Each structure stands twice: as structure tokens, then as C-alpha cells.
Amino acid sequence: MFSLDLAVNAIVAGLLLGGFYAAVTIGVTISFGMLDIVNIAHPAFIMLGSFVAYIVNSNFGLDPILIGVVMAPLFFLVGMGVYQVYYYAFERRGEESIQGLAFFFGLLFVGEVALILVFGVDYRFVEAPYIGPSLHFGFVDLPLRMLIPFLASLLMLAVLQVFLGRTFIGRAILAVSQDRLALQLMAANPSRVKQIAFGISIATASVAGALLIIIQPVEPSIGRDYIGRIFAICVLGGMTSFPGMLAGALLIGIVESITATFYGPSWAPAVAFGFLLLTLAWRPAGILGR
């Protein structure tokens, strides 16, 4: 049964959801798209971000997004540490492919199991004034718990976009993503730049995790559902550009939301995968790619 209200609401909800997906994916766009580090453990860091937000929020009642931003420097350091291990164990030896993948896969799994051991498999949630109420425009509903993460995500995207384009380090990161060898010829150290960039990519997981636990209750294993989604968006968006990634995120968000509305939410996880396979098979350069 098709109705206009339902369809418009599904599209609006999808846009909000897609904006949030951009926050989840941006870290992988940096690590996988720009640095060529296939960090499949990214969802585990997002889960960690959610649980940090949960602990601080339930003990001190602070705003979850604020917690995510405050904790980001800590995540940055963790990211630098992970890159250090990755660099010495794989990149320097030139064994980036299969062992490196297995390393991140192991991290993903250890992260999930460790969270289960500590917190169990119960769903956890945070409390904030904007969880619950919604705005109404005619027949369109804008739940604040979707709208606030959407805006926070776009803000983070904009800040990082400006950072990459305007600052010295940001430009160095772009340089690494374009031509690592040329950077070395300019007497710069690509692995140092990559370390900072990887730190930033993990720092985004702190904020993304906080946004996630605002949108929905979280338990450790839901991170897995995001793997297909994150990489689908990243590939759809053409890997390296933030605007392309945002377009991919909004597209996936809308299609998932429409699927959930008209066919039932249990089908939604298959959407991202379908897109991923179709893109890989026919347009590996992404929707905005040449």
C-alpha cells in the first residue's frame, strides 16, 4: 500500500539517517580511501565511542555529543598507536594485504568480544533532552534524536573538509592520498603524515559512536551491521571525496528507509550490500567517479 505521507516521511527519515551515516563513514573514507589502510575494525571503534558516551552519560549526565567531542583526542592517540603497530608489522615489510586485513579483522573481533565480556549483550542507551520530542511540519515528522545527529554529522564533515583544504597538515594528508612517492621526494615522511591522518580517522569514531547511541540503543554486536554499510557508502562515493561520500550516504539512507517503511525493517541490512555489489561490479569508481 503506497501513500504519499508515508513516502515523504520515509524520504525525510532517510535523509536524516544518511547524514548520520556520513559521520560513521568519514573515518573509513580517510583511512581506506585516502591512506589505503583497509581498516575494517572501524565499527569496533565506533562501538567503543558509543560505550564511552554511555558510561559518562549515565554517571555524570553530560551531553553525549559533548562527550564524543571531548573524548576525540583520546581516540586520536589510540588511532596513532594502532597505526604505529600496523606500520611496523605490515606496511614497512610490504605485507599490507592479507596479514594486514587479518590484523584489523582480529581487532574488530576482539573489540566486540571484549565489550560483550564487560557490558554483556543488553541494549544500552543515553539520556539527553532532545531524545523523544520531534518537530512537525504539516504531515512531515522530524524527530530531534535524528535531526541533532544529522546536523552534528554535517558540521563534523564541514570542519574536516576545511581542515584538509586549508591547513598545512590537511594538505599533507591529501598529498599522501594522491602520491606517496612524490611526498617522499619532497623530503616529507609519508608514514608520519599517515599516522596523524589515521589518528583523525579514529577520532571521528568517538563522535560517530556518540551519535549512534543517540539514534538507537546499542549493544556490542550491532557494529557488524555497519561494515557493509560503511564500505558500500565509501565505494559509492568514489573513495576519496567527502562530498561524494555524503551523496552516497544520503542515497543509502533514503533507500534503506524506504525499504524499511514498505517492506519491513528486517530487510534493510541487505540494501547496502546490494548497492555495494552492484557498484563494485559496474561502477567501481563510484557514482560521482569518472
Place this chain on the structure above:
Amino acid sequence: MMSTVKFWIASFVVSIAFLVLTRWLITNEYYFFAGYQVLQFIVLATAWNILGGYTGYTNFGTGAFFAVGAYSAVVLHKLTSLPVPVMMLVGGIMSGIIGFGMGYLTLRLKGVFFAIATLALAIVAQTLIVNWDYVGGSRGIYVIRPQHAPISGSYIQYLYSLMLALTWVSVAVARTIERSTLGLGFNAIRDDELAAEAGGVPTLRLKLIATTLSGALMGMSGAPLPYYVTYLDPASSFNLSYAVNSVAMPMIGGMTSWIGPIVGAVLLGTIQQLATVTISSALNLLIVGVLLILFVVIAPNGVVGLMQSRWRARIR
């Protein structure tokens, strides 16, 4: 060096001897349960290694291939009364087809895309099963075991014997590939795909053979699962631990030869059985993950690689 035919015969004799010995000496049913698990992991690790170790393409979707085999058996169980070995064959064919399709869509790209696609495949296959009421949906399904096994002994001993037979076949297949021109082609792909392509190796065809074969063996090992657990649900049959184990076992054992996955599977499988019994099952998964990370960082060639380098050092 032993010829391929001799290896098939020798490994068959070893398997039969092992079967007779275990069935003769062991009376406690638990050991057959545990043994089945370890054998199943040998099959999964060996199957994973045919693609991952020989051609260098990582498959993170073991759970999907395994569960497709298991659910094929469930469908057959509801529709027919075929014997379990036939179900294994059908499960293998189904998973082989999925392996072929996945490979065909993604193997022309860089290897990481294949890895990511397999990771996502597990989630989608699970979504399909969750939405398919005929096989129990998300609630799961009970499978009633036949009262009597077709051979002497209990039903668990029967499943154990079947898994041992499958172990024999998959190890012998892996060893055969390793020593054939097919294996040379696989290794050429792993070492330098571009050079292999330039040298006239039909890389896409070889990769498709590897994914199909690897997927089929995983599916075959999943088919007896419904009878082993008697209750099958998507959450447990698609468990990420199958993927982690089948990646970790060859990595820890050593990926370049058929013996590596066996070493890894026996080692990790036994540790996990012990940890499950004595500590807790969540903790044993943590052990596997941590061991995987430690080995890829410190000893990327696995236990077999460590042994080989020690042996070479002694010769000098």
C-alpha cells in the same frame, strides 16, 4: 616427495586408522562432540586456505558459506528424507554457486574489495534467512535426528565419521592443488597478479576455481550441522566466530602448505574446547582474536613457518 595418488591412499589409510582407533578406544560421547568440532574446523581452515593461502584473497564470509550449507540441509530435511552425505553434496553445490557468483562480481577488482564484499555477504545471507519463515526465520528451527544411525554406533559417532571423511577429502584436495599446475597458477596470482596475467596465467578463471572450490567445501562442512546441534538459528549458524576461526587457524598454523591449517585448527580447536569447558565460551573467542593479532604481527608465517626457519637454521 610423495606423489599425489600415494598421498590420497596414505591419508585415507591414516583417516581409517584414526576412525577405528577413536571409535574403539573412546567410550565417552563428549569426545565425539568435541572431535566433530575440531574436524569441522580443519575442513573450514583448509577450505579457507585454498583461496586465502594459495591465491592470497581473503574471505571473511566463512559463516555465510557454512550456513548456506546448513540451511540447504534444513530445506532438504523438511522436503525429503535423503541421507546426510547427499545433503552435504547439495550444500556444497549451493555454497559453491554462491562462491562463484561472489567471485565473478568482485574478483576483477583489487583484492580488498573481495574481502569487504564477503564480509557484507554474511550479513545479507543472514537477512535472507531471518526473513525466510520456511526454515524457521529468526526464531530458528528444530531438527529431529533419526533414531538410528545408518552405521553402527550412536548418531554423533556417525556424524563424526562423516566429518572425518570430509576432512580427508578436503586435505587431500588441498594437497593435490598444491602440487599441481593449478597450485602454481594460484601462487603466481598471490605473488604478483599483474606479472601472472602478463605471463599468460588465466587469473580470473583460476580465482573463480579457487572461490568455488573453497565455498563448496565450507558448505559441505555446514550441512551436517542441523543434525549435530538439532536446533538451528541464524544468530548461531552465521556466527562471526566461524569466520574468525577459519581466518585465524591457517594464519596461526601457516598458509603456504596443507599442513598449516591442520596444525592451526587442531591447536586452536583444542584450546577452545578446553576453554569452553573450563572457563567460558565468550573468553575462548577472545583468545582466538588475540592469538590471531599476535601471530600476524609477530610470526606472519605461522607455526609451520617458525618450524621451517628453525630447521633451516639447524642445517646451516
